Amino acid sequence: MxxxxxxxxxxxxxxLSYRAATIAGLITNFFFGILRAAxxxxxxGTRKEVAGISLQGAITYAAxxxxxxxxxxxxxxxxxxxxxxxxxxxxDLLKPMSYFRFWLAQDLGRAGVNFVFRGMIVILGYSLIFxxxxxxxxxxxxxxxxxxxLSWLLSFSWRFITNLAAFWTPNAYGISRFFFxxxxxxxxxxxxxxxxxxxxxxxxxxxxxxxxxxTVVEIYLNLVQGPDLIMALLYQLIWIAVLITSGQxxxxxxxxxxxxxxx
Amino acid sequence: MVFxxxxxxxxxxxxxxxxxxxxxxxxxxxxxxxxxxxxxxASLALVFDRFGSLQGWSLGEVAFLYGLSEISFGVMNLLxxxxxxxxxxIEIRRGTFDQYLLxxxxxxxxxxxxxxxxxxxxxxxxxxGIFITALNMTSIHWNIAKIIYLPMxxxxxxxxxxxLFMVGSTITFWTVESIEVINIFTYGGSFMISHPMxxxxxxLRRIFTYVIPAAFLNYYPALYFLDKPDPFNLPAAxxxxxxxxxxxxxxxxxxxxxxxxxxxxxxGT
Amino acid sequence: xxxxxxxxxxxxxxxxxHHRGGFGALRNLFSRKYxxxxxxxxxxxxxxxxxxxxYIGPNGAGKSTxxxxxxxxxxxxxxxxxxxxxxxxxxxxxxxxxxxxxxxQRTTLWWDLPVIESLSLLxxxxxxxxxxxxxxxxNFRKLLDLDSFLDTPVRSLSLGQRMRADICAALLHDPKIxxxxxxxxxxxxxxxxxxxxxMKLINREQGTTVILTTHDLxxxxxxxxxxxxxxxxxxxxxxxxxxxxxRFGGNRHLVVEFSEKYPNFIIDGAKIIEQSDLQTTYSFExxxxxxSELIGRISAKYRIRDLEVREPDxxxxxxxIYEEQLLT
Numbered sequence: 001m002x003x004x005x006x007x008x009x010x011x012x013x014x015x016l017s018y019r020a021a022t023i024a025g026l027i028t029n030f031f032f033g034i035l036r037a038a039x040x041x042x043x044x045g046t047r048k049e050v051a052g053i054s055l056q057g058a059i060t061y062a063a064x065x066x067x068x069x070x071x072x073x074x075x076x077x078x079x080x081x082x083x084x085x086x087x088x089x090x091x092d093l094l095k096p097m098s099y100f101r102f103w104l105a106q107d108l109g110r111a112g113v114n115f116v117f118r119g120m121i122v123i124l125g126y127s128l129i130f131x132x133x134x135x136x137x138x139x140x141x142x143x144x145x146x147x148x149x150l151s152w153l154l155s156f157s158w159r160f161i162t163n164l165a166a167f168w169t170p171n172a173y174g175i176s177r178f179f180f181x182x183x184x185x186x187x188x189x190x191x192x193x194x195x196x197x198x199x200x201x202x203x204x205x206x207x208x209x210x211x212x213x214x215t216v217v218e219i220y221l222n223l224v225q226g227p228d229l230i231m232a233l234l235y236q237l238i239w240i241a242v243l244i245t246s247g248q249x250x251x252x253x254x255x256x257x258x259x260x261x262x263x
Numbered sequence: 264m265v266f267x268x269x270x271x272x273x274x275x276x277x278x279x280x281x282x283x284x285x286x287x288x289x290x291x292x293x294x295x296x297x298x299x300x301x302x303x304x305a306s307l308a309l310v311f312d313r314f315g316s317l318q319g320w321s322l323g324e325v326a327f328l329y330g331l332s333e334i335s336f337g338v339m340n341l342l343x344x345x346x347x348x349x350x351x352x353i354e355i356r357r358g359t360f361d362q363y364l365l366x367x368x369x370x371x372x373x374x375x376x377x378x379x380x381x382x383x384x385x386x387x388x389x390x391x392g393i394f395i396t397a398l399n400m401t402s403i404h405w406n407i408a409k410i411i412y413l414p415m416x417x418x419x420x421x422x423x424x425x426x427l428f429m430v431g432s433t434i435t436f437w438t439v440e441s442i443e444v445i446n447i448f449t450y451g452g453s454f455m456i457s458h459p460m461x462x463x464x465x466x467l468r469r470i471f472t473y474v475i476p477a478a479f480l481n482y483y484p485a486l487y488f489l490d491k492p493d494p495f496n497l498p499a500a501x502x503x504x505x506x507x508x509x510x511x512x513x514x515x516x517x518x519x520x521x522x523x524x525x526x527x528x529x530x531g532t
Numbered sequence: 533x534x535x536x537x538x539x540x541x542x543x544x545x546x547x548x549x550h551h552r553g554g555f556g557a558l559r560n561l562f563s564r565k566y567x568x569x570x571x572x573x574x575x576x577x578x579x580x581x582x583x584x585x586x587y588i589g590p591n592g593a594g595k596s597t598x599x600x601x602x603x604x605x606x607x608x609x610x611x612x613x614x615x616x617x618x619x620x621x622x623x624x625x626x627x628x629x630x631x632x633x634x635x636x637q638r639t640t641l642w643w644d645l646p647v648i649e650s651l652s653l654l655x656x657x658x659x660x661x662x663x664x665x666x667x668x669x670x671n672f673r674k675l676l677d678l679d680s681f682l683d684t685p686v687r688s689l690s691l692g693q694r695m696r697a698d699i700c701a702a703l704l705h706d707p708k709i710x711x712x713x714x715x716x717x718x719x720x721x722x723x724x725x726x727x728x729x730x731m732k733l734i735n736r737e738q739g740t741t742v743i744l745t746t747h748d749l750x751x752x753x754x755x756x757x758x759x760x761x762x763x764x765x766x767x768x769x770x771x772x773x774x775x776x777x778x779r780f781g782g783n784r785h786l787v788v789e790f791s792e793k794y795p796n797f798i799i800d801g802a803k804i805i806e807q808s809d810l811q812t813t814y815s816f817e818x819x820x821x822x823x824s825e826l827i828g829r830i831s832a833k834y835r836i837r838d839l840e841v842r843e844p845d846x847x848x849x850x851x852x853i854y855e856e857q858l859l860t
Contacts, residue, residue, distance in 0.1 A: 024443040031447045034467065035455055042318035042462035043310070050313055171285045174292035181299045190306035195313055266659075273656055281644030284685060362640055364605050366657055367629035528621055529607045530545070 003097055004105045011109025016117075025070055026118050030125055033066035037130065051194040057221045060133040061192050063126035064220055065213065068148070070114035072155045072212060074187060076180045079106075080163035081172055089258075099251060100160065100244070107156050133221060140222060143229055147216045150236040155212045157243035158183065164247070167254030182207065188214035194223070208239040267372055274376035282381050289381070296382040300333060300389040318462050323400025325458065328485050330394025332457040335420035335481075337387035339428070342421065344378035348431030348449075352439040360527075370524060371517075374432075403488055415506045416484045420456075422509030423480055424449055426516035433516070433523035448475065456481040461494050479504040535709065535741050536579040536602065541611035542765075543572040543597050571597040573765035574611065579743070581708070584735045586756035586773075587745045588850065594765040595745045596713060602743065603633050603711050616708055629658060632707035632740075634698050636714030641686045647697045648682045651704060658705035665704060672700040675730050692723035699727065703734065710734070712744045716751055728754055749850060761853065768853065777843065783815040785842040786826055791835040799829050810837075 015022075040058040048054060053061070069075060080103055083089045095102050126132060135141050162179045165172035184190060186209035193201050193214045204210050215232050218224045224232050282289055307329075311322045345351070351374070354360045363373040403409070431445035452475070460468050460482040472478040479501060486493055487502035546566040572594045579585055589595045600606040601613060604620030604627055613620055618627040634640075641650040655665045673679055676696040681689055689697065695715060702710060712731070716724045732755055734740050746752060752759055752773065759776065761769040769776060786802070790810045797804065801821040802814035816826055823841050830836060 020440045021443070024441040027444055028446055028451070031451050032454070035451070035458075035463070038463045038467075039307075039317070039458055042458075043314040045314070045316070045318060047314070169285070169287060171288040174285075174288040174290075174295060178291040178295040178298070181295055181302060184299070185302040185306065190303060191310050195310035197309060197312075200309060270656060273653060277642050277645055277649065277653055280649065281642060284644050357638070358635075359638055361600075361605050361635065362638065364624065365603060365628055365631075365633050365640070367625045368657055369625070528605065 004101060007102065007105035008108045008112070011106040012112050013109075015110050015113035022113070022117055026121060029066045029070065029118065029122050033062050033122070033126060034129070036066070037062040037126075051192070052223060053192060053194060053221060054133075056131055056133050058192070059130045060221065061217055063123055063130065063132055064217060065189055067119040067123040067126075068115070068151075068213075068216065069189065070118040071111050071148075072151060073107075073110070073114070073159065074155060074180065074183050074189065074212065076177060077159045078163065078173060078176060079103075079110075080160065081166040081176065084163075084166035085170075093255065100247060103160060104156060107152075107159075111152050111156075135220060136222065140219070143219050143233070144216070146233055147219045147236065150233065150240065151212050151216050154208060154236055154240050154243065155183075157240055157247055158208060158212070161243060161247045161250060164250050164254050167258055183209045183212065186210060187212045188217060192217060194218075208243060211236045211239050267369065270368055271372060271376050274373070275379045278376070278379035279381060292382040293385050297385040297389055300386045304329060304333075304389070304393055317459065320459050321400065323397050324485070324489055324491075326393050326397035327401060327489065328459060328481055329457045330390050330392075330397050331416065331485070332420065332453055332481055333390030333393060334387055335390075335417045336424055336453040337383050337390055338417065339421040339424045341379065341383040341387070343375070343425035343428045344380045344383070345374040345376065346425065346428035346432045347378065348428060348435060348442050348445050350378060351432040352435040352442045355435045356439055364528070371520070401489060404490065409488055412484070412503070413488070416481070419505030419507070419509035420480045422513045423477075423505075424453065426509075426512035427452070429513075429516040429520050433520045436523040436527045452477050459485075476504070476508045479508050481505070534578040535581040535583075535616055536577075536743075537612075537614045538575060538577050538602075539612045540574045540576060541572055541598070541601065541613060542570065542574050542609050543594075543601060543606065544609045545569045545571055570765045572601070572608075572762075575762070575765075575767040577760060577767065577770055579741065581741055582735070582739045583758060584732075584742045584756050585744065586752035586759040587743055587762070588749070588752060588759060589762040589768075593763045595762055598762065599711055599713055599743070599745055603631065604628060629705070630708050631711065632702035632705070632709070633711040634695075634702045634713065634715055635711075636695075636717050639686060639694055639698055640701050641694075641697060643687050644685055646683045646685055647678065647689070650686065650697075651701060654701055654704055660705045664706065668704050668706070669700075672703065675733065676700055677726070692719050692726075695719065695723070695727065696730075699730065703740070706738070707740065709741045709743070712742060712746075714746055715744070716746065716748050724748070724751070731755060761850070783817050784823065786814045786816060786823065786830075787840045787842060788812050788814065788830060788836055789838040791837045794834055797834065799826070799833070801829070802826055 037059045040062055041055065044050065044055045044058060050058070083092060092102060093099055123132075135144055162176040163172075165175045169175065186204040186207050188204070188210055193204055193210055196204075204214075211232075215224075215236060219229065219232065282292075304326075307325070308322060311317075311325075317325050340347075351360075363370050363377075366373065427445070427449050431442060431449070434445070435442055452471070455463070455471060456477050460472070460478045463471075468478065483493070483497070483502045484505050485491075493501065545568075547569050548566045575598070587595055587598065597606065601608050602615060602620060604624050607621045615627070616630055620627050640654075641647065642653065645653075651669065652665075654660075660668075673682070676699065678696060678700060681693050681697070684693075686694060686697065699712075699715065710731075715731075716727060719727070728751065731742060731744075735742050735755075742755075744751065744756060756773060758771065759769065759773050760767060761776075785805070788797075788811070790797070790812070793810065797807070797812045799814065802816040804812055805815045806813040814826065814830075816823075827836075827839065
């Protein structure tokens with residue numbers, strides 16, 4: 001466990017030093033959030049509430065998703081893939097900890113920097129322009145915190161799998177990008193899933209993606225409570241277990257392949 | 264000129280063959296580009312029923328803007344791909360830009376033909392699809408003037424964003440730090456003009472009307488095509504400024520680009 | 533006739549002082565404090581057609597700045613360069629049509645395409661006539677042994693293969709001048725040797741003028757008749773490689789194997805630096821005594837079975853010049 005935190009710390013410091021990139025990302029996130037909020041405001045018009053979400057809630061949705069997108073890194077992440085192509089992976093596989101946990105630790109550092117220096121700043125910025133909704137009770141804050149942690153774990157397990165494609169093909173960037181596109185839509189990043197027709201919602205919930213983002217949104221906006229909330233968190237846990245297990249299986253056959261090819 | 268066109272064609276051909284080397288990857292990239300454009304539009308189209316209108320604009324009318332913007336930005340991305348500030352910045356950092364200076368052909372021609380990303384064709388295709396549904400959902404009164412003006416709008420938007428790409432790339436001659444911020448104007452600008460300008464906060468709309476003339480590219484021409492009144496009461500000529508904006512911008516950015524090359528040659532990196 | 537004329541050539545760079553910390557980036561935008569670095573400081577040289585010149589110096593000495601100016605990539609601060617009748621940066625397109633360049637770590641070839649396709653693209657870019665192209669390609673394929681990877685995409689080539697392909701690409705249009713920047717960096721001995729042999733041949737047979745910068749002094753030793761040494765932006769030496777050794781080469785060694793044992797092997801004018809059984813190594817100073825004089829003295833006293841004169845290696849020589857700044 002000490003090694004885990006050591007790696008996290010190093011990774012945190014490394015990402016902290018990419019100051020220019022963080023600032024650029026922050027400004028871009030902020031700008032797109034304003035556009036998305038403007039579209040939602042225009043759609044609402046004189047309506048007070050649509051699909052259980054108030055206008056204020058909709059604006060908060062835009063602000064919240066723009067703030068945590070860096071933390072969850074759903075836009076694409078190819079760090080692991082790059083190490084397969086540079087050959088760095090050979091050293092990483094020899095580290096005295098599981099390959100998954102090694103990357104998990106690194107991603108925790110990355111997520112931490114993005115949460116603090118992008119997420120918090122972006123949402124505070126929005127709170128200056130817009131009248132945002134905030135969680136109302138201690139229990140809602142606790143649930144939100146749990147959901148945020150599980151979302152990151154789930155998003156990481158998913159990104160881990162997509163990056164393993166690099167074991168099979170010399171140019172897996174297009175493949176991973178292809179899969180990330182599904183997470184954009186089905187996670188509820190483009191629009192809150194509740195707005196969509198029933199069949200789209202049902203389709204989304206066949207995938208792990210809503211549990212990466214939409215769950216956080218719904219808990220934040222207090223749209224799920226009581227047993228439903230417990231179920232929502234439970235679903236996140238189940239999907240984490242499923243993705244981690246599949247990731248391990250895929251990794252194992254990937255490593256076997258790498259060893260055979262001597263790559 | 265014939266020589267330049269011939270070289271351009273051959274270099275583009277090389278790009279195409281290069282991308283075809285990895286068929287699986289190409290397949291995923293191509294369909295990925297289609298899917299992402301489709302998903303983004305669908306996220307608006309599928310929820311539209313619940314809301315009825317986007318501040319007075321029907322889905323068909325928004326789709327008109329959306330399709331036109333996607334087509335034009337896609338064409339721009341295809342033609343000006345070499346000037347994408349993100350990838351161009353990498354060339355500057357790695358020093359591969361020097362290769363262009365070592366070849367006995369025009370530098371701008373080489374950059375223009377250095378990146379022809381085929382998957383953009385998928386994006387353009389989806390844009391066309393959206394545009395056609397827009398035509399079905401609206402009843403535009405077509406006349407000769409509108410038919411002639413439509414491709415000029417596409418050209419105007421293409422040149423406009425192409426010139427922003429050129430400006431972004433030129434800036435990388437001085438600094439590659441934070442060059443991603445230019446995405447606000449390019450990708451952000453294209454997202455912005457995919458929706459009617461009157462939905463944005465006044466301060467934002469004014470910046471993108473008077474400082475960066477993005478409103479004249481798509482919104483004002485659309486008012487003309489759809490016979491809608493201008494809520495901001497600009498002169499009628501505003502609807503016909505798109506090609507002019509494109510041409511003025513491409514002239515300015517080309518001058519800046521050539522100045523940038525000179526600067527690069529006098530300082531290196 | 534001089535193909536390359538360089539007069540009082542200088543290149544100064546402004547190195548801006550960077551601010552660190554949170555607002556560093558912002559302050560960098562406004563603060564214009566800088567240090568002036570004289571990367572190349574008024575150097576002069578001429579190079580004739582057909583020469584093979586080594587251009588060497590430690591890292592940051594101004595080597596690559598000079599080469600970039602010669603190739604037309606950089607505009608000098610002052611001074612003049614005339615190469616092949618052109619001012620490189622002024623008439624860039626016409627100038628580079630008669631120049632070939634290989635910049636070690638970067639490739640001119642199209643990364644995703646098979647080598648042969650890159651070569652034929654270059655044919656169009658340089659407007660090489662068909663028959664000339666075919667003739668050259670046939671020749672280079674043989675000499676550089678390209679056949680086995682001509683259809684392989686560049687990204688899959690080994691470093692040595694890529695370098696051979698790049699050298700071929702740089703020569704297809706029969707350039708009068710070839711700039712080679714670190715062409716053997718990272719290559720194994722066999723690959724290095726193959727490339728050296730080829731460059732020597734091109735220089736001799738086609739009369740191509742070659743300017744070579746390298747870290748590997750054995751490149752220079754094997755290829756260059758003339759060497760330019762630069763350090764801190766100033767030209768320290770311009771001349772024959774052997775003369776350089778003569779001037780700064782330190783002592784030469786004479787290794788002698790005697791036929792029989794003697795009580796001592798002392799000789800005037802030479803120092804014994806190593807002795808084992810019948811073999812003795814003498815060190816003697818250039819200028820004080822010649823090798824043949826020394827051999828004469830030894831053979832007058834003792835019976836010799838075998839001997840060998842060892843020249844000091846250039847690596848040591850150059851090192852000594854940099855370290856002790858002998859030329860300044």
